[in-house]
Amino acid sequence: MGFVKEFKEFAIKGNAFDLAVGVIIGGAFGKIVTSVIDDLVMPIIAAMVGKPDFSSIYFAMGKGAELIPQGASLADAKKAAPDASIFAYGNFITVAINFLLLALIVFMMVxxxxxMKKKEEAVAVAAPVVPTAEETLLTEIRDLLKTKA
Incomplete structure (x- = not known):
């Protein structure tokens, strides 16, 4: 079997197509969640904490750390002391909050x-099965045949 034919069979299968659609929707959903977090949630959290941007939270250590001016942004700190070890934990905090919010939203959606599935199942189980007219007629014929035999 040729490579092109094999690939065509793989690509046409429903699973591969469903996976592609899921990845595309997941990417778009990720952008929406990132926007919600960056534009709505993080400013509120930053206002409570007192820092306008978590990505600029860091501390410097090692050689050259004393060259970094007090209150310098992360980019300025890296420029001022390229040899210093900069522990930039603020970006990790932002990513961790993004992950927790994304996990919470996915959990709530699931x-x-x-x-909704349980409600549909309950409605399907609760609704009594009403026999069709044909089934009712066949049941009557069966019962009549039983009484004659």
């Missing part, structure tokens, strides 16, 4: 979908 929970809502599961709740």
């Amino acid at each position: 929970k809502a979908i599961n709740r």
Whole structure:
């Protein structure tokens, strides 16, 4: 079997296409969540903490750390002391908050979908199965044949 034919069969299968759609939607969803976090949540958290931007939270150590001016941004600190070891933990805080919010949103979506599925299943189980007219007629014929035999 040729490489092109094999690839065509793989690409046309439903699973590969579904995966591609999921990745595309996931990327777009990630951008929405990033925007919500960066534009809505982080300013509120930063206002409570007192820092306008978590990515500029760091501390310098080692050779050249004393060359960094007090209150310098992370980029300015790296320029002022290129040999210093800069522990930039503020960006990690931002990424960790992004992850936690994304996980919370996905959990809430899965929970809502599961709740909707349970409601549909409950409605399907609760609704009594009403026999069709044809089934009712066949049941009557069966019962009549039983009484004659």
